[in-house]
Amino acid sequence: MSFPDKIKGTSIQGKNFKRSGSFVTTSLLNQLSQIVGQAFSTIGIDASFGRTSLSQRRELGQFQCNGALGAAKQVGRNPREIAEQVIVELEKSGLFSELSIAGPGFINIRLSDDFLLGHISDLAEEAHFGCRSAHQSQKVILDYGGPNVAKAMHVGHLRATIIGESLRRLREFIGDEVISDVHFGDWGLPMGLLIKEIERAQPELPYFNVDFTGPFPEMSPVTVEELQELYPAASARSKEDPAFLEEARIATFELQKGRAGYRALWQHMRDISIAETRTDFDLLGAQFTEWNGEADTNDYIPRMMVRLKEEGYSEVSEGAVVVEVAEDGDKKKMPPLILEKSDGAVMYGTTDLATIEMRQDQHNPDTILYVVDARQSLHFEQVFRAARKCHSIRPDCHLEHIGFGTVNGKDGKPLKTRDGGVVRLRSLIEDAIEEARKTVTESGMSERFDTAELGDIATKVGIAAIKYADLSNQRMSNYVFDLERFTKFEGRTGPYQMYAAVRIKSMLRKAKEQGLNEGRLIATHDTERNLILALSSLPEAVKGATEKNAPNILCDHVYSLSQEFNAFYHECQVLGEPDEAIRASRLRLCAITLRQMEQVLYILGIDVPERM
Template sequence: MTTVLHQAAEHALGAALISLGLQDVPARLLPCPKPELGHAAIGSALQGAKLLKRSPMSIAADIAVAMSGASGIAKAEVAPPGYVNLTFTDDAIAAALEAQAADPKCGIPGVPAPEKVVIDFGGPNIKPMHVGHLRSLVIGEALRRMLEAIGHDVVSDIHLGDWGLPSGMILAEIRHRFPEAPWFDQAAQGPFPEELPVSVDDLSSLYPQAAAACKADESRMEEARATTAALQAGQPGLSALWRSIVALAKGRILESCDRLGAHFDLTLGESDAQPEIPALLAYLEATGAARRDGAALLMDVVASEDRHEVPPLVVKKGDGSALYATTDLATILMRRRDLNADRILYVVDGRQHLHFLQVFRAAVKAGLSGEAALEHIAFGTVNGPDGKPFRTRAGNTMGLVELLDLAKEKALARLAEGGRLKDSSSEALDDAADAIGTAALRIADLSSHRTTGYILDLDRAVSFEGKTGPYLLYALVRLRAILAKAGAAGGHIVLQHPAERRLAIACLGLGDAVHRAVKSRSPHELTAWTFDLAAEVSRFYADCPVLGEQAPEIQASRITLCSAAETALGASLRLLGCRVPPAM
């Protein structure tokens, strides 16, 4: 556990264990299973029983005696089968909370050994993003923020899917529409026109139409394959046209990401790995990491523990073209060599499990990843109320911008229904609706474990009641409104009411919740804690008047407690990627 309170108690516990001859037992506090029993628990007696050849209960009694005299401990009580439940003093809780509120890091402890972490999420192709990209962006951004918060050096990369057969399909489709365009002259060396024959809006239809044509006509598929090979071989016209298309698409993609609050340090694509591929393929073959199968190049990645067949990884096709796996291997090499990554995280749909299993094994086998750890952070699908993948009413895949607009529209309707912000300007109302709608989507996604799919019910997601994003936003907006009315009237926290103690203890759990979420690679751990904190804030309001409190010292204490809760809740919502409007 990671609060200031727990760290002090663990220091005292360490001294107690040494005095009992249990210096090899970790001095670690555990969450107390029932809040009414205490604020933390000690399980060291269970571990030390075999070492001392004594009963856990007798060892726990000795630990309780030692901890009873420790600073900040009000009670240390033994509980079967050998636990010690600790209750902290009100003064210790208050001091710890004031320290957390004053800490620029909000009391979130750093890791003892920070790493250089590259996190790969988003992963769009050059066509407009759709609802299928939502989870990668939301989970990836939350993890990026939390990894930074605990001290890692994080580099985020969107890793555009701008290479491979789809590229050839799109270019071949454009050639069919504009056969005389200069980019398709194999002898042309440039310069080529700056104005493209297609617009950014055309990109959404180009690939589906090209794919349909290739499916219906084998000659079109062969043309797409030949175009892909020519592009990868560096034909000047195709290369110039493709670079311009990617730049056009990237601008629209990053606009969508920015609206959702996703930040990228790098916006590299598969094409950026292309210069590495010839040398990489030669290395793989020369070292025996890959073998020839006709003109193709394969890597065997089977392992003795496999329960299912793991086929060889194809890194070069018979026509000489590279695949996604090839660019993934080259990208791992670049991230290790150029970014000095200690860990590379891929936030990608769980249905890509086999692909990453093959690629990771191939990277390790060929020594491309060095000492860097490789992780696939898999997630489930976003489903509609019918339990099937979320789609438009017409049955089509919904675009990401369309989904954001729909959530914003529903948020506007909820604001109007409740008579909220009726005196606000249209600009302020629009901004609030955008923040509420986006938070609704983020929290709906981050409320369940990432590996499970979930049903996205937009009407429920934008509700101000229940476990929703708007509920959390409103909890913070209300705290800020109280503090704005109070001005600078706070004082030292003095805990007298049970609701005050519960709120203070809840606030102090922020650091622990962040570390749990990072360890499990699942932001839902922090989301669950945030809902618990918001619930404690509501109970505090019900039991403890703040601005209406008549006793000046109690009022000042409660204002400071509200400020500490605002700090903790605000920090959590920032880490979850939510933007909070000034009013709701």
């Protein structure tokens, strides 16, 4: 027999096809590409031409291979002749129910039911549907969220939080060790402005008496609401009053040098700001293992500055300390990274570079991902180049800025309030939940559920609406924020995906109540086969989403899965199927579909209710 006897855990024994336990070590598409590739190899053509993809025309086959056309150019043979010889080799395996040629040499492929059902059975027995098998575990630090002391989180934090949290869950799903850091904005001139603004209003407080040794009050002298009013006032005052700005700069310098009263007041501001942002993060389901901020690098910065000077990486330019990061081949001017201004103040670049050194020292990561607005791309390019040049991170650690576009209003411009102000994140979330409440009420759910359960459903629908709407877009794209559309139970929306999963939950509950059991998978209808193929494509979707840091690929997958399930549900009876074996098989297929849907929706940050 000219065809290989063993292909990655798949035994080839004519029609008596058997499977081994190592089957899920590679995805279905990869297996097919290997199998078809080895058929090419058998007829003397490079195996790379066996690359197989999902068919664009389902009526012709489930998969297609276009390699015969490329091979024909390389070896100078007729592409249909090559395709015919490949098919002869493939037919020997007994893995395919149909093999045909279309056009000048496209190979159309339909799998045997034994092959397809065996694959999904093996995949379903694996806790992560085979998505971890080809991945080498890493230690990954994800930097996202980025709230600031004294500032309410706004619409600009929405995408950073939603995308970052989804990537955190994705990385954990594939087996990485993930450290998630909110990286709080809690240092620099804004702190000095606040200190001096509070002093103007309450000069009698002990924080401003340089001779006071403590202890300082345990309660903050200002509330978070007051802080959010004080900072804009202080910022405006600094633009109009040079003396006040200079006082704020001095206060910032003294804070960073450890003045006790300023440190105590700063700690109050930081603590109440963190408590406020936790509420927003909790609503969005964001989880952080570390609540570090710029201030945590304060002890690293002096040592780093000395090292960079001694080792010749930094230099003085026009009174400022900088690291030159321009490289040969740059197509545009790359400015240096400024570490210290001429007045001795440190910059964001300083704390970001020191943060990299701190993370290297504390965690020794393999990858660090920064989920931050795309407009910060130049800043991160400077910081990453400086980190490489100054040996702040080990050479093989991957540094990447995960940029994203803006959230726009229906006018196509960045989302604003009616009076032109910044939209608070809390208000946006509450609006989404309220719009979802209207949707679920109009659907008749208010008649079936009590107030508490209806509120829980509305909250989950509202959060699902804004998360799926955000993540389903390619992250570098801008998108229009339209709550009325996002909360509908139809189309490419979060509520639509949720409802498909809830429908399966309801069916499986009824089956349990009726004493109906799941059984061995069999295939009797094409919609069953199409659903199985959709389930089997998860490893490719997860791999693509991971490599590109693109949760929209998983949104596409779960939408396709919902579509295929709905087609199956429409065409095939489940609970009402009279044949016991077919009914048991379909219940099993429903259970597998639900588990995969819930896993993908969880990665997207969407929590599925039990009932709707």
